[in-house]
Amino acid sequence: MKRNATIFKAGTTEFHRYSLPSAHDEKESFPVPEAIAEQEPQQEPQVSAAMTQHDLQQSRQEGYDDGYRTGLEAGRIQGVKEGHEQGLKQGIEEGYIQGQDQGYRDGLNAGEEELQKVLRNLDLNLQNIQQYYKTRKDELSYWLSALIEEVSRQVIRTELKLQPDMIMNIVRETLTHLPDENSQLTIHMHPEDVAQLRKARADFSNTWTLLEDDQITQGDCRIITETAEANASIEERLSACMEILRESLPEELDRSLA
Template sequence: MEKLRGRYRLHRFAPRHAAPFADTPLPGVSAVEFQRQLMDGFQQGMQKGFEQGLAEGHEQGREEGRQKGQDDGYRDGYAEGSLAGQKAGLMQFTEAAAPLEAIASQLNDFMAHAQRKQRDDLLQLVGKVTRQVIRCELALQPTQLLALVEEAITALPSTPESLHVYLSTDEFNRIQNAAPAKVKEWSLMPSAELPAGECRIVTDQSELDIGCGHRLSQCMNVLKETLAPESDDA
């Protein structure tokens, strides 16, 4: 700063470099030539910028398209591969399970056969034991057949004019010794054709089988249905 008459003023420094003027023609170049060069430079810059932008846009679009195609291909390929894998897995499982299904079917048949055999064996055993018990009871108390005869005669709708009761020979002899009055009252008669425990009532209108074998057969049928209702229904 310089001091002038007791006052101060700002000192302005000259610029170190003069600012170039873009619109000022270069020495030796006319204004028209300068303007043409300026326009050529502008066109070149514009063309270069356009080409660069086009190249960058093309590269960016190609990259985006590649990425989108990759994503779409991955998604579609995953879906198709998953579906194909499921079908192939199901086919392999079906093929692998076929022998097991055959074994299971054979096992079911075997179990069903075993159950039927057990049922038949049980029925045979029950029938055999029951017949043996009936023989023993009739041998000890032959008059038990008379209760069956009385029950059947009472159930008749009317008193028949002709009535004959047939028993096995052995049981007739036992009853004749134990209850001779009943033998005469009901016209009990021996029959060599009837086995032990059997009894038939013959009237002028009908013939009734009231023997133990017939009753046992009915009981065994009920027992058979009870043991295997599903097999009988099938």
């Protein structure tokens, strides 16, 4: 199949049909279209070397500026990212350390408050125990002193009955408080003591007069002379002894219960 081709140049107004020669005809030459032969080649525009150098330099500068801005923005973004990550990491570490310290202090303060609470409760309990012990000790001291006083009173009465000479000793001791023992004496005593004294000592001095007195407690006596009077009271002596005992008894109880 034979293919026809149209060859023309831009701006050509005339053309002739041209058929390719046979491949077997070596002598036939290829004719050149007149329009193509007559047309002169177009002139390429001339570019100034200085202008090209300027444009190249400007293009380079623009590329540098664009690259600088791009790199600056990328660096800023990367710096913000890295700074954020580093700041976050540092903040977490510092926050952890600060939180740990704060937690330690809070725990220490809470432990101190709890310890103080326990100590206050312990001190209150000790005060209650001491108050209870003091109350019980006072009660025990009072009970013991009352018991000793009653036992002593019974012992004294028994001894006065069993040993009448004790009554005479009471009289003689009372006489020592009088200025003149040889003056006329009147001795007031309990009736039982008078009976016991007469049995034991019948040879009283003629200057002594025994009088029974129901108002006087057994073991007591009152001696009256012309110028003086002296009293001997078992209860007073016992009370004086019990007062000393009551003062020393709490200390004795402390030592005994320690």
